[in-house]
Amino acid sequence: MQRKNASLKYEFETERLLLKVLTPNYANAVLNFQNRNRESFEAYEPARPDNFYTASYQQAVLKCEWDLALKQQCIRFYVFRKEDPLTIIGTVCLHDIRFAAYSCTEIGYKFDAAFRHMGYATEAVKGAMRLAFYDLHLHRVFARVMPENKASIYLLESIGFQYEGVERGCFLIQNRWEDHLRYAYLNPSDES
Numbered sequence: 332m333q334r335k336n337a338s339l340k341y342e343f344e345t346e347r348l349l350l351k352v353l354t355p356n357y358a359n360a361v362l363n364f365q366n367r368n369r370e371s372f373e374a375y376e377p378a379r380p381d382n383f384y385t386a387s388y389q390q391a392v393l394k395c396e397w398d399l400a401l402k403q404q405c406i407r408f409y410v411f412r413k414e415d416p417l418t419i420i421g422t423v424c425l426h427d428i429r430f431a432a433y434s435c436t437e438i439g440y441k442f443d444a445a446f447r448h449m450g451y452a453t454e455a456v457k458g459a460m461r462l463a464f465y466d467l468h469l470h471r472v473f474a475r476v477m478p479e480n481k482a483s484i485y486l487l488e489s490i491g492f493q494y495e496g497v498e499r500g501c502f503l504i505q506n507r508w509e510d511h512l513r514y515a516y517l518n519p520s521d522e523s
Contacts, residue, residue, distance in 0.1 A: 339403065339462075339466050339467070340466070341400055341406070343458065343462070344413070345454045345455065345457070345458040346454065347412060347413055347451070347454060348410055348411065348412060348413065348451060348454055348455055348458070349410070349411040349412075349413055349416055350408035350409070350410055350411075350423065350455060350458055350459070351408060351409055351411070352396065352397065352400045352406060352407065352408060352409075353393055353396070353397075353409050354393060354397055355390045355391075355393040355394045355397070357393060357409070358386045358387075358389040358390035358393055359386055359389075360409075360417070360418075360419055361389045361392075361393060361409070361419065362384065362385070362386050362389045363419070364409075364419040364420075364443065365383075365384060365389070366384060367443060367444075367445075368441070368443055368444055369384070371444050372441055373505065374505075375441075375477055375480060375504065376504065376505075377502065377503055377504060377505070378503075378505055378506055403428055403467065404427075404428055405424065405425065405426040405427065405428060406424065406425045406426075406428070406462075407422055407423075407424040407425075407426075408422065408423050408424070408455070408459060409421075409422050410422060410423060410442070410451065410455045412446075412451070419443070420442060420443045420445075420446040420451060421440065421441060421442035421443060421446065421451060421452060421455060422440065422441055422442075423438065423439070423440040423452075423455045423456055423458075423459045424438065424439045424440070424459075425437075425438055425459055425462070425463055425467075425472075426438075426439060428467065428469070430467075430469075434468075434469050434470035434471065435469055435470060435471040435472065435473065436463055436467070436469055436471075436472055436473075437472075437473055437474065437475065438456065438459060438460070438463070438472050438473070438474050439474070439475075440452055440455065440456055440459075440483075442455075447482065448482075452486055453486055453489065453490065456486065456490060457490060460472055460490075460516065463518075464518040464519070464520065465520075469518065470517065470518050470521050471515055471516070471517055471518065472515065472516050473495075473513060473514065473515040473516070474487055474492060474513070474514045474515075475498060475501060475502070475511040475512070475513055475514075476511060476512050476514065477504070477509055477510070477511055477512075478497075478510060478511075478512055484512065487514045488514075490516070491516060492514035492515060492516045493514060493515055493516070494512065494513075494514055495513045495514060495515055496512075496513055497510055497511070497512055497513070498510065498511045498512075498513050
């Protein structure tokens, strides 16, 4: 039976990036990131509560995310460029982490519109996958993506995720049930 990693790091680096699980005192930085990208993010996410775009709401979210990360149930990394460690440019999240027989997690990511098509998302996703496979010792990482999100599909396929099929009416996005394509990547060290 697989066990959680007691020594898991909640901050790590890639070649150009810093990925950190943030504490609630970063609420204003997260709010700024959300506000800068409100229109592009909302196209692919559920409807937001009225108070979503407030520092107090973001502070509560960060507290919840911190608690879930400590339990290794969900780990959201906020992404910064090494050359600007104060500005959030994206997030990559391992959520619904399951150990034992399932040994999997779903990965999600979103990046600031000003930093897309620069390879940052690919670099951050690969870093999070290394953590999932080699620190958490998971067998499988999967992702869901809306069919019209061509950039995200390209990212997944370029990394080596395999298309598995369509999940019909999978998520309620902006008050409409939307289909999602499902992709998966298996831990290379588990293959015989």
